Amino acid sequence: MIPSMDLFSFTNYGRPWTAHGWLSGVVFYALYSRLGFNALIFIFALLVALAFWIVFRRSDSHPFIAGFATLLGVWTVLPHIGVRPRVFTLLLSSVFLAILIRYARSGTGRTIWWLVPLMPLWANLHGGFLIGLALIALTIVGIPLDVWASGEKVQALWPRLRTLGIVMLGCALAALLNPYGLRIYTFPIGVLLSPVFQGVVVDWLSPDFHQPESLPLLLLILLTVAALALSPKRVRPSELLFFLATLYATLKSQRHLVILVLVAVPLLADHLQSWLEATSFGKSFGQPASPDATARQPILLSLLLLLPLAIFAVKLKSTLFAPPRQELVDVPIKAVDYLKENQITGNTFTDPNIWGGYLIWTLPNNPVYIDGRDVYPEAFVKEYVEMVSGVADWRGPFDRYGVRIAIVAPKSLLLRGLKESTGWRQVFQDDMAVVFVRQR
Numbered sequence: 388m389i390p391s392m393d394l395f396s397f398t399n400y401g402r403p404w405t406a407h408g409w410l411s412g413v414v415f416y417a418l419y420s421r422l423g424f425n426a427l428i429f430i431f432a433l434l435v436a437l438a439f440w441i442v443f444r445r446s447d448s449h450p451f452i453a454g455f456a457t458l459l460g461v462w463t464v465l466p467h468i469g470v471r472p473r474v475f476t477l478l479l480s481s482v483f484l485a486i487l488i489r490y491a492r493s494g495t496g497r498t499i500w501w502l503v504p505l506m507p508l509w510a511n512l513h514g515g516f517l518i519g520l521a522l523i524a525l526t527i528v529g530i531p532l533d534v535w536a537s538g539e540k541v542q543a544l545w546p547r548l549r550t551l552g553i554v555m556l557g558c559a560l561a562a563l564l565n566p567y568g569l570r571i572y573t574f575p576i577g578v579l580l581s582p583v584f585q586g587v588v589v590d591w592l593s594p595d596f597h598q599p600e601s602l603p604l605l606l607l608i609l610l611t612v613a614a615l616a617l618s619p620k621r622v623r624p625s626e627l628l629f630f631l632a633t634l635y636a637t638l639k640s641q642r643h644l645v646i647l648v649l650v651a652v653p654l655l656a657d658h659l660q661s662w663l664e665a666t667s668f669g670k671s672f673g674q675p676a677s678p679d680a681t682a683r684q685p686i687l688l689s690l691l692l693l694l695p696l697a698i699f700a701v702k703l704k705s706t707l708f709a710p711p712r713q714e715l716v717d718v719p720i721k722a723v724d725y726l727k728e729n730q731i732t733g734n735t736f737t738d739p740n741i742w743g744g745y746l747i748w749t750l751p752n753n754p755v756y757i758d759g760r761d762v763y764p765e766a767f768v769k770e771y772v773e774m775v776s777g778v779a780d781w782r783g784p785f786d787r788y789g790v791r792i793a794i795v796a797p798k799s800l801l802l803r804g805l806k807e808s809t810g811w812r813q814v815f816q817d818d819m820a821v822v823f824v825r826q827r
Contacts (some may be wrong), residue, residue: 389566393762395747396753398735398788404762405567405574407514413471416514430472435461438474438481438649445485446653448660456656459610460648463603467645476515477645478504483651484629491533491625494547503557510562514575514761517648520562523555525632529625532706536624574761579643583765585640587772592823594641604644607635611655618658619665630654699769718745722794726750731814731821731824733791738770740777742820743793782808793823 389409406412418427439457447455468474483502490499502523509516527548534544555732565571581608585591594601598710611630615622629650636643718741726732727750736756737743757763757771773779777800785793793811795801797818805811807821815822 393760395755395760396757396762398756399763399767400754402762402764403570404572404760405741406760407510407511407567407571407574408472409566411462411475411509411513415470424627432477434474435464435468436649438478439483439652441481442649442652445488446656448656449506451655452663453526453653455660456652459603459607459655460652463607463648464645465603466600467641472513473515473645474507475512475520477649479509479512480515480518480522480646481649483522486691487522490547490551491526491530494543497662499550499554502554503561506558506561509566511565514571514578516562517572517575520558520736522630523558525549525629526625527551527555529623529628532624532628543813577823578761581765583769583772584761586629587768590642591639591640594644604637604641604647605657607651609649610659611651614658614662618661620658620661622654622658626650626654717741721817722815722822723749725751725815725822726792731792734789735792735794735823736785736790737794738796746794753792756788775799791825794820795823797821 388539390404390406393399393404418430422430439461442460443453446456448456452805464477468477484503486498486502490496502519506519507517509519530547530551532545533539534541563569564570567574593606596605610730615627615630630647633647633650634644637647719737723746732750732752734756735746735750735753735780737746739755739757740759743755746753746755747758757767763771770779774781774784781801781804784790793801793805795805797816797820799821800822805821806813810826811823812826813821814824
């Protein structure tokens with residue numbers, strides 16, 4: 388049964404829920420139940436590899452220059468991907484970009500029509516399907532800019548725009564082939580326009596370039612801008628439009644950096660190649676003359692791409708999907724084991740992100756206060772944020788919703804209040820979490 392209401396939280400149980408990634412959940416569980424965690428990680432690493440293989444093949448530069456740019460792109464997205472629905476958006480965005488850019492340059496080809504049947508698949512896998520429509524819209528705007536810059540005849544413009552318009556309309560209608568109808572549009576748009584979600588959820592925040600994990604993104608942006616400035620080859624207006632639009636989206640919300648990477652990597656490779664060819668040092672980076680060398684180098688680069696993806700898989704295994712008895716970095720496994728062993732059940736308050744999802748999975752008899760799904764109304768999320776940040780008192784919401792168990796981090800602002808309250812008793816503590824139970 389495809390869920391249409393919230394089944395996992397006691398605070399919003401029965402509330403209408405648009406599970407925009409429901410098909411991803413089916414894929415996850417089908418692979419996990421039959422093949423296990425390791426196979427699931429491996430398959431998603433291959434999906435990432437396929438997305439970047441498409442990006443690598445979009446570049447006309449020397450394979451080693453394209454390989455350098457592609458590896459930088461892989462490094463940039465590593466902290467932001469995993470076994471999660473976002474990988475499907477990464478792959479399908481890569482496919483959409485490859486098809487759209489080829490069509491924009493040639494103006495012919497039946498592959499453009501493949502976007503329509505791909506759209507309902509994307510819409511049921513992840514809410515990022517709206518990116519596909521945005522990419523088509525950018526192409527519609529970019530083609531006239533290319534025609535104007537190149538001095539082509541305007542007559543050659545309209546057939547391409549008409550085709551793209553039909554494709555975009557077809558994709559928009561095809562996305563309605565989902566269990567939720569028009570709600571598949573209204574729900575993600577509502578999240579995009581919500582100041583609470585935009586200002587609280589980490590994925591929606593602007594990138595913090597003071598953090599080490601943002602260094603690859605900063606390098607990619609700076610190197611791409613430098614390559615475009617130094618290259619004697621003139622950038623196409625449509626390519627510049629794609630770069631500026633995705634750069635703006637990324638600087639506004641780091642969630643969109645995966646799309647910027649797909650756009651920037653081929654640009655960096657091609658214009659770095661052009662600049663190097665204009666220097667005496669870079670003449671050795673011209674296109675290889677030997678047909679055998681041309682055939683071998685992409686294969687070597689493909690194997691090289693597997694190195695960071697292997698690191699990505701190992702990282703996932705050690706942090707998210709370790710065996711149940713192994714110490715986990717981000718999950719309160721010992722606290723959950725304590726609740727299981729002592730058969731402590733009831734409405735449970737905990738961190739909404741990884742902890743909330745972990746409790747839903749491991750303690751189905753302990754419904755959660757809030758978790759990482761986009762199902763909660765703005766006012767509720769705002770109240771939660773004010774409560775955990777110490778702005779609002781936690782006692783009122785705890786009493787109103789009947790919270791029986793609280794699992795908080797040792798550095799949580801709620802910890803002191805729970806310890807001092809006569810209505811709550813601490814029953815467990817380790818370096819990861821502290822567990823409180825309401826006194827009956």
